[in-house]
Amino acid sequence: MSRLATTGEVLQLIRSGEAVTRAEIGRVTGLSRPAVAHRVAELLQRGLIVEDAEGPSTGGRPPVRLRFNAAGGVVLVASLGAGRTQIAICDLAGEPLARTDLEIDVEEGPDVVLPLVMDTWEKLLDGRGGVVGVGLGVPATVEFAAGRTESARVMASWTGVVIPPIIASRFPVPVLVDNDVNVIAMGEHRMAYASELDDLLFVKVSTRIGAGVISGGDILRGALGAAGEIGHIPVRDGGGVLCRCGNLDCVDSVASGTAILRELRDKGRDVSSLADVTALVRAGDAETMAVVRQAGRRLGEVIATAVNLLNPAVVVLGGDVAEMFQPLVSGVREIVYRRSTQLATRSLRIEGSRLGPGAGITGCALMVIDRVLSPEAIDGTRAP
The missing domain is CATH 3.30.420.40 (ATPase, nucleotide binding domain)
Structure with a gap:
């Protein structure tokens, strides 16, 4: 890197595996040892990384490896379909920790469906804390930046609804909403095809x-x-x-x-x-x-x-x-x-x-994780 790397950028290096020791971070970023130590200490304090078992030695004391902590928070996700809705809690790697499928008539509208989804999240959380974000896929055209449904294929009563504020009133974290097939495509690509x-x-x-x-x-x-x-x-x-x-x-x-x-x-x-x-x-x-x-x-x-x-x-x-x-x-x-x-x-x-039916859950989780763990989010906010 040609400039001094931020704490968020250091996290990306650790998550990707490009640099997993303090020495490697220093070599890749050009940061001084004190600067590396400061950024690593912040990430450790926020629970986003952990120190792993000691790595292989090249002579002398072996270096301590750093590992992204997928258990450092949870993401609430739901993929709404015309006949079936998948609801889950995922870790920061996008892996489901708890999941349930419900038969919900989405055409009953947001006043009925969203409280039911949020109640289900509460049950699945079962006392867990550390919610960092919410991801929702809906069978409608969505203005992504605003989280507003513009045209609904199977649930006309949702058209024009701005969803994030409704959910954020109960879960005050970033809320992202996208078209249901978009999130499925994201999940399928990232987990099954991205390397190809x-x-x-x-x-x-x-x-x-x-x-x-x-x-x-x-x-x-x-x-x-x-x-x-x-x-x-x-x-x-x-x-x-x-x-x-x-x-x-x-x-x-x-x-x-x-x-x-x-x-x-x-x-x-x-x-x-x-x-x-x-x-x-x-x-x-x-x-x-x-x-x-x-x-x-x-x-x-x-x-x-x-x-x-x-x-x-x-x-x-x-x-x-x-x-x-x-x-x-x-x-x-x-x-x-x-x-x-x-x-x-x-x-x-x-x-x-x-991926099969789980692609929507995975895509919703990754959509949120990409946002809340981006360098910009990490550097602009405190611990999630």
Whole structure:
């Protein structure tokens, strides 16, 4: 480093493993021994690092190693979905310490849902202290800086709600809110792909369809937070299905879990849930498999356009429907490789989620951790 490193920057060196002894910190930063000692002492006092077992000796007394203390605080997280909400407490490495899944009708609105989520956090905390931040993923377009929901896909009663002050009135810590698929994409990328690639398209196929875009290693939100709203891109030959947004044949209305159930019922199948569809697929029911594969083709039509536009290294398919139905994934692959450009698909991979349902929890935690442990936050605040 060309200038004197701050305490926050020293913490980043320790967290990354780039410098884990006082001597290494001095060599990397150019700080004097007293300056290193001062910064390390502050981090120890704040509980953000601990002194580990003595490291290997190169002659003389072995150096004491410094290690990031993931137990130095907790993060409250919740990933709200149309049918299922995941609520957890995570440590400062993003690992869940306690978790529960709830069936919550998010369309009941924030006055009902947010108190229920906060009550659940209180129960999961069970007397634990050290809350440093809150992360929330919601199925809506979110103006990230303000934490305001601008357009809700499945919960219109939330539109225009500024969420952070509501939660901060009970948990007075930084509160970050983002679109549900954005946080899933962040979790999937950071925990499963960051060492391999910087450009990823995550597509969630569940009750509804949405996408999160990782470009150059960072989430792409767009000017108003609406990047990734592929669910409302129309497809050809969709049959004239009216979407809840008012347009016809949006991919959300013809290829989502809700659309698959509707189409099978129209064909006389007795299906009340995606589990019923799964049973028919596993039984080899030809008509059901054809419906699911056609949904995959329609989704593939939209993803092919996104591949040509964004040129991701990998398309990750997640959500209940993608995880349940291989015929849908096969339909996506068929159309994407046929309709995307040869260059964009030269090394493109299309694969299932590596993290599975836990990606939303992980993404919410990392979103908060990146903020509260940033050099700027560490240097501008006292112990969390």
